Amino acid sequence: MGKDVIVACDFSSKADVMAFLDRFSSRKPFVKIGMELFYAEGAEIVREIKARGHKIFLDLKLCDIPNTVKKSMHVLSGLDVDMCNLHAFGTKAMMDAAMEGLTREDGTRPMLIAVTQLTSTSEERMKSDLLINEPLEKVVMHYAKCAAQCGLDGVVCSPLEARNVKVVCGEGFMTVTPGVRFADDDVGDQVRITTPAKAKELGSDYIVVGRPITQAADPVAAYERCIREFVD
Numbered sequence: 001m002g003k004d005v006i007v008a009c010d011f012s013s014k015a016d017v018m019a020f021l022d023r024f025s026s027r028k029p030f031v032k033i034g035m036e037l038f039y040a041e042g043a044e045i046v047r048e049i050k051a052r053g054h055k056i057f058l059d060l061k062l063c064d065i066p067n068t069v070k071k072s073m074h075v076l077s078g079l080d081v082d083m084c085n086l087h088a089f090g091t092k093a094m095m096d097a098a099m100e101g102l103t104r105e106d107g108t109r110p111m112l113i114a115v116t117q118l119t120s121t122s123e124e125r126m127k128s129d130l131l132i133n134e135p136l137e138k139v140v141m142h143y144a145k146c147a148a149q150c151g152l153d154g155v156v157c158s159p160l161e162a163r164n165v166k167v168v169c170g171e172g173f174m175t176v177t178p179g180v181r182f183a184d185d186d187v188g189d190q191v192r193i194t195t196p197a198k199a200k201e202l203g204s205d206y207i208v209v210g211r212p213i214t215q216a217a218d219p220v221a222a223y224e225r226c227i228r229e230f231v232d
């Protein structure tokens with residue numbers, strides 16, 4: 001499995017995301033399209049970025065009744081994205097339905113990964129707001145195990161949880177980890193965070209990096225720094 005840096009393109013217009021991607025001349029970063037850009041520009045933005053030669057992680061975090069998720073995943077599989085996701089919180093019935101919907105007639109499908117607990121969620125909040133009274137780590141591992149049982153390819157989790165996910169679900173089970181900051185960065189609203197170098201040490205397969213790259217004075221240099229710390 002190739003390690004890579006996925007750039008979270010959290011922009012609200014096509015003009016902004018294209019201006020951002022135009023800055024990258026030599027490399028074609030793996031791009032994450034999230035709700036903000038997708039809701040603003042629709043499916044066409046996925047096709048356009050794909051046509052420019054980028055791999056795409058479509059981060060729409062589906063969570064609904066199994067039938068709705070199955071049908072929605074079927075639509076997403078037609079978009080030719082490389083990776084998409086859902087909330088493991090939606091249950092194994094929902095994850096089974098998602099796998100069914102995502103798989104094309106020829107048996108191929110984009111990678112499917114499950115969000116365990118958002119990296120902005122602390123254990124205190126999980127307890128007070130979600131009434132989940134287990135330790136956060138235990139919840140993440142349980143959700144990861146459920147995702148693996150449903151045949152998903154991996155989970156989104158904090159880099160701090162990546163090593164244990166591999167212990168519980170196997171080395172081949174992917175960990176895609178947001179919550180990455182350079183040592184000298186602002187933390188923002190993220191809680192369970194590490195640096196790219198630390199994420200590598202902890203065994204993440206992909207790091208998802210948004211603001212440390214998109215808001216940097218020199219985004220290409222920030223991206224290259226991530227590649228140096230995480231991949232090279």
Ligand code: C5P
Pocket residue numbers: 008010034059115116117118119120156157178179180188190208209210211212
């Ligand atoms: O700007 P920042 O590096 O915090 O961006 C992280 C990205 O990863 C955002 O697009 C956010 O939606 C996404 N994400 C996350 N935590 C998860 C799943 C996705 O931060 N558990």
